[in-house]
Amino acid sequence: xxxxxxxxxxxxxxxxxxxxxxxxxxxxxxxxxxxxxxxxxxxxxxxxxxxxxxxxxxxxxxxxxxxxxxxxxxxxxxxxxxxxxxxxxxxxxxxxxxxxxxxxxxxxxxxxxxxxxxxxxxxxxxxxxxxxxxxxxxxxxxxxxxxxxxxxxxxxxxxxxxxxxxxxxxxxxxxxxxxxxxxxxxxxxxxxxxxxxxxxxxxxxxxxxxxxxxxxxxxxxxxxxxxxxxxxxxxxxxxxxxxxxxxxxxxxxxxxxxxxxxxxxxxxxxxxxxxxxxxxxxxxxxxxxxxxxxxxxxxxxxxxxxxxxxxxxxxxxxxxxxxxxxxxxxxxxxxxxxxxxxxxxxxxxxxxxxxxxxxxxxxxxxxxxxxxxxxxxxxxxxxxxxxxxxxxxxxxxxxxxxxxxxxxxxxxxxxxxxxxxxxxxxxxxxxxxxxxxxxxxxxxxxxxxxxxxxxxxxxxxxxxxxxxxxxxxxxxxxxxxxxxxxxxxx
RNA sequence: GGCGCCAUGGUGUAACUGGUUAACACGCCGCCCUCUCAAGGCGGAGAGUUCGGGUUCGAUCCCCGAUGGCGCUACCA
Numbered sequence: 131x132x133x134x135x136x137x138x139x140x141x142x143x144x145x146x147x148x149x150x151x152x153x154x155x156x157x158x159x160x161x162x163x164x165x166x167x168x169x170x171x172x173x174x175x176x177x178x179x180x181x182x183x184x185x186x187x188x189x190x191x192x193x194x195x196x197x198x199x200x201x202x203x204x205x206x207x208x209x210x211x212x213x214x215x216x217x218x219x220x221x222x223x224x225x226x227x228x229x230x231x232x233x234x235x236x237x238x239x240x241x242x243x244x245x246x247x248x249x250x251x252x253x254x255x256x257x258x259x260x261x262x263x264x265x266x267x268x269x270x271x272x273x274x275x276x277x278x279x280x281x282x283x284x285x286x287x288x289x290x291x292x293x294x295x296x297x298x299x300x301x302x303x304x305x306x307x308x309x310x311x312x313x314x315x316x317x318x319x320x321x322x323x324x325x326x327x328x329x330x331x332x333x334x335x336x337x338x339x340x341x342x343x344x345x346x347x348x349x350x351x352x353x354x355x356x357x358x359x360x361x362x363x364x365x366x367x368x369x370x371x372x373x374x375x376x377x378x379x380x381x382x383x384x385x386x387x388x389x390x391x392x393x394x395x396x397x398x399x400x401x402x403x404x405x406x407x408x409x410x411x412x413x414x415x416x417x418x419x420x421x422x423x424x425x426x427x428x429x430x431x432x433x434x435x436x437x438x439x440x441x442x443x444x445x446x447x448x449x450x451x452x453x454x455x456x457x458x459x460x461x462x463x464x465x466x467x468x469x470x471x472x473x474x475x476x477x478x479x480x481x482x483x484x485x486x487x488x489x490x491x492x493x494x495x496x497x498x499x500x501x502x503x504x505x506x507x508x509x510x511x512x513x514x515x516x517x518x519x520x521x522x523x524x525x526x527x528x529x530x531x532x533x534x535x536x537x538x539x540x541x542x543x544x545x546x547x548x549x550x551x552x553x554x555x556x557x558x559x560x561x562x563x564x565x566x567x568x569x570x571x572x573x574x575x576x577x578x579x580x581x582x583x584x585x586x587x588x589x590x591x592x593x594x595x596x597x598x599x600x601x602x603x604x605x606x607x608x609x610x611x612x613x614x615x616x617x618x619x620x
Numbered sequence: 621g622g623c624g625c626c627a628u629g630g631u632g633u634a635a636c637u638g639g640u641u642a643a644c645a646c647g648c649c650g651c652c653c654u655c656u657c658a659a660g661g662c663g664g665a666g667a668g669u670u671c672g673g674g675u676u677c678g679a680u681c682c683c684c685g686a687u688g689g690c691g692c693u694a695c696c697a
Contacts (some may be wrong), residue, residue: 384689416633
């Protein structure tokens with residue numbers, strides 16, 4: 131932070147519980163954590179669960195666990211409390227409603243009665259006419275009596291912010307300098323959805339103010355909506371915090387990092403046997419931030435080193451590729467640096483834990499005649515990858531194309547299903563039915579992809595023990611590998 | 621399409637406020653060590669800094685433009 135703004139800073143991360151904890155959350159979390167610790171500030175964890183359609187109930191707990199695994203501890207949050215709670219946005223709806231009313235009263239916002247269908251139609255027209263897709267402002271021009279009429283007719287509505295028709299908003303990004311947006315390019319954002327929940331834009335501004343956040347350190351994808359946020363701060367008459375937009379982590383092809391192309395779940399990295407030290411170190415490499423002498427000399431540093439030497443102002447704004455190859459090398463370095471006892475300890479606490487082993491044992495006891503067969507029956511649980519040849523995975527009456535298409539369906543189904551045998555079984559069967567695949571074909575294909583063989587312990591139970599993150603990764607790798615060989619065949 | 625951000629080898633970074641044979645790490649290749657594979661040691665290829673202008677005695681670095689990449693463009697965050 132700049133020298134003239136010495137103060138007790140307050141920063142936050144605000145993950146959304148919509149699935150597995152994401153490496154991007156860890157990256158932004160790390161930087162926020164470092165800034166807070168370096169300045170004797172506070173690091174707040176806030177759960178942004180305002181989207182009830184994407185809400186995943188197990189997600190919040192997984193986020194906690196992943197951040198603890200990495201050692202990024204927070205001072206205030208839903209689990210530890212704090213003076214500015216609650217820290218879960220779903221528990222703050224009343225606050226947002228009050229603030230939306232304030233905006234309504236001051237004329238900075240208005241009710242919009244347009245239906246999603248109407249909006250969609252307008253959007254399509256605008257796209258067709260190659261115009262920027264924007265809210266046409268229909269309800270902005272509603273008279274008081276028209277609004278009253280709609281209200282008494284109990285028509286559902288959203289609350290939109292009223293962006294000035296002309297002029298522009300300029301804000302300062304601490305890494306990039308001044309950024310200006312013409313108001314003609316800023317849409318009348320929805321602030322309160324028809325279900326009464328706020329959108330990110332309202333909730334984040336209200337909470338950041340109420341929680342006394344001084345520095346908003348978040349991902350670059352938020353730059354385009356920052357003018358909306360600034361306008362909201364102004365409408366409320368609040369001071370604007372400092373904004374630091376961090377570069378977006380990228381896939382190898384430079385697109386924004388995504389599960390399609392890269393494992394992004396922290397659960398995956400943990401279960402696959404990456405050490406938190408290596409992950410932290412690797413994330414610290416992303417975008418720079420460590421001084422050149424240290425960076426140049428070793429590239430290997432600890433969280434402690436980062437607290438000591440990291441400087442957010444050194445972050446380069448270009449999006450770094452999250453390069454698994456280098457992460458793996460780094461992880462190997464950390465593994466080799468362990469004492470033999472510590473190394474064995476790491477194995478025993480993860481990939482060979484009693485918990486994991488005993489659950490696997492429970493699957494194979496009836497299938498063994500000698501204990502020595504254990505390895506043969508369960509090796510897929512311990513292999514980093516298995517790649518079955520077509521002789522193994524291809525059903526007799528199916529073409530390679532339809533099989534791969536079906537495997538992609540399986541992936542989608544698995545992705546969307548709660549990770550228990552009870553939930554997975556009907557979900558898979560139902561999907562297979564719909565696609566005209568027998569249960570046998572269906573399960574056998576999955577078995578082959580997951581275990582590399584047509585013989586294995588019970589499939590669903592195996593998947594549950596192996597874990598969602600790793601199972602999905604294995605499916606994706608399979609699909610990728612097949613896509614590549616298909617490319618070669620052509 | 622519109623708006624915004626970004627731009628150093630394949631990848632991650634470095635090069636003090638303009639002056640270096642553009643450095644380090646990963647990866648790749650070769651050699652050594654060695655029963656194998658790793659690890660380790662040694663060496664090598666690979667960018668003249670996206671391109672074009674400008675400012676300057678001198679630009680990776682400053683300015684302008686182009687190009688490319690990415691993001692946003694939701695009653696998702």
